[in-house]
Amino acid sequence: MSLTYCTQDDSISTSWQNGGLSHCFFSTLMPSLIAAWLLLSGITHIRSGRRKLSKSMWNGYVLRRFARYFMAQRVICVLMVLLRFLDLVLKSSLHPMRVSGSTILSDGLLIGSWVFTAYLLKFELERLTPRVNRHCVATLGFFALVTIRDCLAFLGWNNPSWFWIGVEGRGGRETASQDVADLVVFCFDLIGCCVSLIMAVASPAFRGRKSVQLRMDMLCMNKDGDDDVEGGGEEIRGLSNKSTFRNLWTKCKQLAPYLWPKKHCWLQLAVIFCVACLAVGRVANLFVPIYYREIVNSLTPLIGINGSQQVPEHGRYQKVSFPWKSVLIYVALRCLQGGGGGSMSVISNLRVSAWTPVQQYTSRSIQVDLLRHLHGLSLRWHLSRKTGEVLRIVDRGTNSVNNLLNYILFNILPTVVDIAVAVVYFGIEFDIYFALIVLTTMLLYLLFTFIVTEMRTKFRRNMNEMDNESRQKAVDSLLNFETVKYYGAEEYEVNRFKVSVLAYQVAERKSIFSLVGLNCGQNVIITCGLLAGGLLCAHRVSEGIYEVGDFVLFISYIIQLYQPLNFFGTYYRMIQQAFVDMENMFDLLKENQEVKDESDCKQLQLSHKQIEFDNVSFSYVPSTAVLRNISFVVNPGETLALVGPSGAGKSTIIRLLFRFYDLPSSGGRIFVDGQDIATVTQKSLRKLIGVVPQDTVLFNADIQYNIRYGRVDASDEEVEEAARAADIHDRILSFAEGYKTVVGERGLKLSGGEKQRVAIARTVLKTPEIVLLDEATSALDTHTERNIQASFTRVCANRTTIMVAHRLSTIIHADQILVLKDGHIVERGRHDKLLALDGLYASMWQEQLQAAEDIPLPQQSEG
Structure with a gap:
């Protein structure tokens, strides 16, 4: 053959x-x-x-x-x-x-x-x-x-x-x-x-194209003989363009405790009720087109054997059965389903009402845990942080969790379930062709949406960058308007802003055109699927295999199925952004608590108030030592003064005693009444210590609140008495609102001396057993400084005190003075003894005396 x-x-x-x-x-x-x-x-x-x-x-x-x-x-x-x-x-x-x-x-x-x-x-x-x-x-x-x-x-x-x-x-x-x-x-x-x-x-x-390119650039750079580029590895790891969906299971496990309220039975019932509402909604979406078909079939006149409709007699069409039950069920299902995107449905409103307490619980738990964790981080982290960036991470992270749940649980998941139900239903009720048409259309639609949305991400990012640049140039030129006018550069600044706006509009056009292409492509895919299914179903109806209601069922079901798909690109982009924001939030939660209490830490028991530094060495960075083998003892009730040039380590001693930092294993030990402070709880240690810092920062509240912060349960009379001890009571009464005067952001409405006296009053109100004064009078004038010296004497009476001073005149009464230089104790003793040594302390004393006497007079001009 x-x-x-x-x-x-x-x-x-x-x-x-x-x-x-x-x-x-x-x-x-x-x-x-x-x-x-x-x-x-x-x-x-x-x-x-x-x-x-x-x-x-x-x-x-x-x-x-x-x-x-x-x-x-x-x-x-x-x-x-x-x-x-x-x-x-x-x-x-x-x-x-x-x-x-x-x-x-x-x-x-x-x-x-x-x-x-x-x-x-x-x-x-x-x-x-x-x-x-x-x-x-x-x-x-x-x-x-x-x-x-x-x-x-x-x-x-x-x-x-x-x-x-x-x-x-x-x-x-x-x-x-x-x-x-x-x-x-x-x-x-x-x-x-x-x-x-x-x-x-x-x-x-x-x-990971960006990561690949960076790593291969490094290979090309190293081929000439340099096997390493300083800092290159860290830079590459930081810039790697990893998928936002990586470690998805780990992120879900971290998120799980905030989603399921373990100790709240009513909230657990609310979650179950919301899931039940989703299930009822899926059933309603399935049966609405089915009962629509039943109504159409019931109201459609019979077709004759020859294929023609029976002619109406006496001006009326042929009578058909009255499908009142189907109409009632259809209307009830439509009431449950709602119109449009389901925003008016009974189910969606009930679900929103039940989900609101759960969402508030999640948001509240995350915010509280984040703030507790941030307060538990060490001073080292807080000194290196960017407050605005941290607050944005907290806000975006909290919102991202709520958005992620809403998008996935109440938008993506129901749509996917509806698609799966539709494919199964058409495969069983109709035949495999309709199931394949629906499945193919949906898969092509989702695949096209995901791919184009990924492509649009770079256009949107570029548009945001151009927008930030144009806004920055406008703000910068307005803030420096005097300089602009000094040099007559108004037209130059306008042209710079115009160029940046044009660049933004170019990026905006790309973003808009790509969005138009996305919408057109989605419309083409949906139209093709609807056309293929509609033609096939109409052909079956014309052949007598299906009824007219089957065609109505198919068209209405497909249109109903396509409506939520219009927002899939937006959901995908928002879910990506939510994962990024949530990842930043979890990275913040993973920040290591450098200073933390061990499980066997005990409460500090204070009796004699003795302080001892035993061979203490410390450095903020490994290469530079701040303190080297510092040893001293402050007996109960004594005052120790720390002096020396800037950077000698005076304030570091205060921070170590307050346990802002923990000493390394080979860095010596610090004792309070013979108890190593590393073995006691931070709360019990800090409760007994009062600090007046050099740089005072106040809350944006009234003066009374800021003073009462030293002891939140203090009465108004005790607050006023503490203010008198700090020599600020009369000054406060001179304000229009008295103690209710708001001090502004970080206390900027008060002068430096006023802020420092508020801090002193706050410490007086705390009534601590140990007092640490970190240049507490550095912002005060000579007259005010002399007025509060007596207050300090009363505050520090019978209390162990460590003072860091720049003005030596404030420490001449100290029981012991330590002179530090380059992290070492170079001199120690009382004021008279140190002057007799004629060393570093004596030279500092003479310099301050000379500075006080040398008051320059203005020179008179000749003629």
Whole structure:
């Protein structure tokens, strides 16, 4: 028997025959198009291929991340080649009549295409550069085309020459062994094509192109002999463009305690009620179109045998049954479902009411835990933080959790469930064709939305950057308007702002046009799916297989299903942003608490109020020591003064005693009444210590609140008595609002001396057992300083006191004076003894006396 190009009852000239797609036509057209595309684009890519990198540059990161990935893809190509050979063998052995010229051409072109693709993958691996680190258009297009080819094969479902010998009725099929073999080969081919496309889209080069480029730039920089670039590794790790969905399970576990209120039964019932509302909503979405169909079928007049509608008599159409039950059920379901996006539905309103307390619990728990954690971080972290950035992280992180729950739980999940229910329902109630139309349309819609949204991200980011730049230039020029006028640069500033606005508008146009393209593409996909399903359903109605209500059901169900998909791109982008914000918040929660109480810490028991530093050494950074082997004892009730030049370590001693920092294991120990402060709780230690800092920061509240902060349960009389002790009571009464005067942000409405006296009053109100004065009178004038010295004497009476002083006149009464320089104690003793030594302290004393006497007088001009 001679070999024919097309099998019997098949033709290459006819694309649609026997109720399905022509096998001969399809086997000729699609493989030819795929092979032509791959050949032209592949040769073009090879001819324009870049210089091959030397093997010395392919070390570590590139080999681990790319070599195994490309090898896996090439293995799939080999398996697909073997599968095409298996297809030929099975057809020739099981059903020689099916072996035709079109079959050999199809398998031959596909075998050659897969072999050529394997070569292209090898070519790409060898020629990855910092600028070219992804699949070429040839390989990407090939993987997409072969996948589309297999999906289009479902159009030939009813063709007898495809996989099945015959079709009996609606859904019934008789298959033979050769048909089963063909179907198995086709299924494996479809799986292989889909896996290849997914691997190509989700390749390491696409998921981390910025990280890849940076790492390969480092390889290129190091090839000349420098094996390391200082700071480069950290910079690369910080700039790596990792996926926002990485470590998703870890993030969900961190988020779980805030989502499920363990100790609140009513909130748990609210969560269960919300889930039940979602389930009821899905049922309503399913049955609304069904009862709509029942109403239409009930109200549709009967069709005669000859296909014509019965003629109405006496001006009235034929009577039909009154479907009042269906109408009542339909209206009830529509009431539950709501109109539009469901915003007016009973279910959605009930769900919002029940979810609000749960959302508030989540938001409250996260904010409280974050603030508690931030207050528990060490002074080192707080000195290096950016307050605005931290507050933005807290705000965005809290909002991101609520947004993430709303988007996923109440928007994404219901839509996905509706799609799954629709596919199953159409597959059972109608047939597999409708299920495939719905599924294919939905998958193409979601895939297109995700890809284009990812592409639009860079346009949106660029637009935001241009907007920030234009606003910064405008604000900067207005803040410096005097300088602008001094130099007559008004037109120059206007032109700078105009250029930045034009750049912003260019980025804005790109963002808007990409959004238009996204909406148009979504509309095309939805329209094609609706057209395919509508034509098929209308054809079945015209053939008498379905009723008119079935067409109404299909159209209304599909339109109902498509409505929430319009916001999928927005949901995807917002979920990405929420994951980023939530990740920043969790990174903040992961900040290590440098100073924390161990599990066996005990309360500080204070009796004698003795302080001892035993061979203390400390440094803020490992390379620079601030304190070196500091040892001293302050007996109960004594006053110790610390003096020395700036940077000698005076304030560090105060911070270590207050336990703002913990000493390293080899850095000595600090004792209070013989108890190592590292072994007692921070709260018990700090409760007994009062501090007057050099730089006083007040709350943006009234003066009474700021003084009462020393002891929040103090009465108004005690607050006023503390103010008198700090010599500020009369000054406060001179204000219009007295003690209710608001001091402003950080106390900026008060002068430096007033702020410091408020801090002194606050410490007096605390009545501590140990007093630390860190240059407490540095912002006071001489007159005020003398007035409060007596107050300090009363406050420090019978209390152990450590003073850090710049003015030596304030410490002449101290029981012991330590002179520090470069972290060492160079002199120690009382005032008279240190003057007699004629050392560093004596020279500092003489300098201050000379500065007080040398008051420069203004010179008179001649003439």
